[in-house]
Amino acid sequence: MKHGFKQRLFIVAGILLVVCAAVWLVISAISDNMRYFVSPSEIQAGIAPEGHTLRVGGLVVAGSVRRIAKGLTVRFEVTDNASTIPVVYTGILPDLFREGQGVVATGKLRADGIFVAGEVLAKHDENYMPREVQEALNKAEGAVDVGNAMRKSAGGSL
Template identity: 55%
Template sequence: MKPRHRKLAVIASGVTALGVASILVLNAFQSNLVFFFSPSQVAANEAPVGRSFRIGGLVEEGSIRRMADGVTVNFVVTDTAKAIPVAYTGILPDLFKEGKGVVAQGKLTANGLFLADEVLAKHDENYMPPEAASALEQAEKARKTVMMQ
């Protein structure tokens, strides 16, 4: 093989290796990407069914139901405009309470139930995840607009 051909073969194999590495990195990034949706967006069918995402808002007053097994909990997440039922099996954070902010990660079933894999509660009175705070503000503005019309 001539030096010129050898040089082109090395360059071609380097470009191929870089392309394969890029595809693998982008695929890993795509599979670990988790989007945030408000209950209003989920109710409007903007959230993917069967794919993992996060939902956030407030735990609706009077909605917490603990099952007999002691680890399964059903509750409702609301942004004051819409509400989505959530089922979670596991240990809830100590700060999980009705009327408080929550973010749950999991999948939406075809019948509209959100099956959470993880539940996060706010850690003090002044903090709410930015996505949840924004979703609550937008839902409140939308509710006021509808009431004025």
């Protein structure tokens, strides 16, 4: 009788251990993929959590795109029409990336206020703006129609 009880106890403990490991794996996978969306205004206000992976969106400021040396590093600024933040990205930019266009950059905010992006996504057509970017632009003080802002930034070439 004692042997049967011990065997059942080990089986239950083993099942419990497997379930706990599975729950831990799911929670860690979810937290690794959770990315907070913030606007440039929220970053300027200090609302953005430092050290976390963030997504920042807005319009690329006209005249702000600078390539560093002959490498793949690019500096540019993103605005929500109220605040502007500097972004540094090393890699190949999307074909649709240009000044005055909407972008969403994923990366981390450094202590000096520079956003270091690991990924940059450009909007795919002039009638589309990601929901989070549109909401951030609408919330910004003195927000203007995104289409007009883009045309103005791009020198009316849209």
